[in-house]
Amino acid sequence: MIPSVLPTYSRAPLHFVKGEGSWLIEEDGRRFLDLGSGIAVNALGHAHPDLVKALTDQAQMLWHVSNLYEIPQQQALADKLVAATFADTVFFTNSGTESCELAVKMARKYWYDKGHPEKTEIITFSGSFHGRSSAGIAAAGSEKMTKGFAPLLPGFKHLAWGDHEALYAAFDETTAAVLVEPVQGEGGIRPMPDQCLKGLRALCDEKGVLLILDEVQCGMGRTGRLFAHEWAGIAPDIMMVAKGIGGGFPLGAVLATEEAASGMTPGTHGSTYGGNPLACAVGCAVMDHVADPDFLAGVNRRAGHLRQKLEGLVADHPDIFESVRGSGMMLGLKCKVAPADFVKAGYAAQVITVPAADNVVRLLPPLTLSEDEIAEALVRLDKAATALEAHPA
Template identity: 45%
Template sequence: MSTSANTGFVKNDEPVNRQTFDEVMVPVFAPASFIPVRGSGLDLWDQEGRHYLDLTGGIAVLGLGHTPREIVDALVEQANNLWHVSNYFTNEPVLRLARALTGATFAEKVFFCNSGGEANEAAFKLARKWAHDRFGEKKNRIVSCFHAFHGRTLFTVTVGGQSKYTEGFAPLPPQIDHIPFNDIAAAEAAIGDDVCAVVVEPIQGEGGILPADPEYLARLRRLCDEKNALLVFDEIQCGMGRTGKLFAYMDYDVVPDIMTSAKALGNGFPIAAMLTTTEIANSFSVGSHGTTYGGNPLAAAVACKVFETINHPDFLARVVDAGKKLRASLESVVRDYPDVFSQVRGKGLMLGLVMSEKYHGKAAEITAEAGKQGLLLLLAGYDVIRFVPALIVSDEHIRQGEKLLRQSINAWLKK
């Protein structure tokens, strides 16, 4: 193992390109060949000045699009006042944000951190601590779903039911079991007296843009009540207006005990939240959990403005309308390419274009071709093209997106 180090001075203004990534970055990502340098709304431009229509929303992060003026102004205003004070002190923006979140949801208490993985880590730790305090150390099992995604810490990646993300990292945290999503019988068999928490995404993201059946979530709620377990909703991707409701649980009439939020909460500025009730929150005490940067004034000021913008009836109504129009656009693509696609599924502006059985495993080829055509798309697994554009997506964006998508499909079919 080499211990040598390059101590030469490198100027920060030296040119960088995609090859620089391979030279200096740990290879946990495989980014595109181009490098975005400027964005506005749903528009992106790369180093060469080429334009792209971005329907990825930074993986459902940019709810208000790239560089929205009101969010930039909030960030700059806070940056001129106070950046960081540590959690030995509180600050005004984080208190305003906590009050806004608790005022608009079931929650009474909030814990702020930096990422969705950290929010879920906090949720899972709190669930085990709550059960330990009330029922003893044997009530510690967590039940989650196959094909879920809850983060990249060792704990959260184990709760997420995708073996490809845990290979090579054993031994994994114990007492974590997985059941098929939307399978009520499997839930009834798995949720016993030793379960402290049941964790579910109301709409599975990486699992293929799969909405939960209302009956499934309602049954999970009743099972948790019967077994004295906590119901945890991971709304990191499907929350913050993505489905046309402020949070997806509001459309299901099922209230969780703990909910996590991130992604669009900061519109790209790192911030996440775990929300719960006072009774459950009291299982944590001073020092039992923490974070260095969570709830810092910069992030909280940005999130306050984001939340204020999204949590408005007119804004959410437009998301519902845009979601219907995007779904209709994608369904027309399915009708015209029945050999390639089988269906459209999802809710609001979280939609998946599902590959046909004939073309299983080929979704990545279409998204790669779309990039060449100037359209940025995502995957949800190997067989679903994911559409999670900024919530401000216009009718013209949807029309242009369909045009570029059709160009991409035609170009791909000719190969």
């Protein structure tokens, strides 16, 4: 008999009932150190007092009115994002998947309105993940994402990650945009080198196509800058955001320049819940923290310490790990064992990690992870690795 919850996840037998900062409490009372943050969502940890206050204050006032009316909290969050980024305008969604849908529509509508309806194709890269909608799985293109869901949405050209010659050759008269994650998350914590991101921006300018960045997982302070592309000193035309922007409350956004968004006129897109007062009140509270230079300096300092300790962990367990990679608080342990086995060993050691492709285990802790919690994290990760060495799966 099928369970009442559709079985599309192989769920761990854990039942968390409370969260406190970097900690999750199981219903049996065990305390787990959360190095997953709900897959890079709980940027400020669990039950952060500023987020709790923003949510409860707004909940006592107004929850939902729809986008048929002006929403002050939405305007406030849009203003904060525009002031802090390349963007001139913002549309709010409920998720990264919805942000992908709009980013694709925006790029194609831009060229249609410019008198080039033939420019519909979007270049994407192997290992990418852009959500599980029809556009998202078609953009990623991997068999894991697309098998059984044909016919796929057309209009995407898939290139191998890091194949510069193929990238140069891929542009033609139908190319509308390039879509890329500055740091691949699901793909195994693979950062695009700064020089490559600079080169990609220059190539898009040379060819006259739009650059779309997917910063759903690597944005909102995750790499030690508000957005990962800032490290390369470039700016996109369109950017997808979600996960950390709501600090745990469902919220996403598409940021764009005035030029790139010029085709999105009244009636071309909409969302019933997107940008509702509750979500945007929380989003404003998140931005007040993660856009603060002092906060980001602390993230970078503690992320450097965490990485140093992880390098030691890898050296101590050469049969379990190969290397550490990533940026800021978006780190990956390249494994010699199956990532799922290490994640399971972590459950026994009461530490939460997240599996990814390319034999990588992701560490995506709250950006507020303390020095003492870093020390405890290493104790628990070491315990998990030691257990796997003693009893290989």
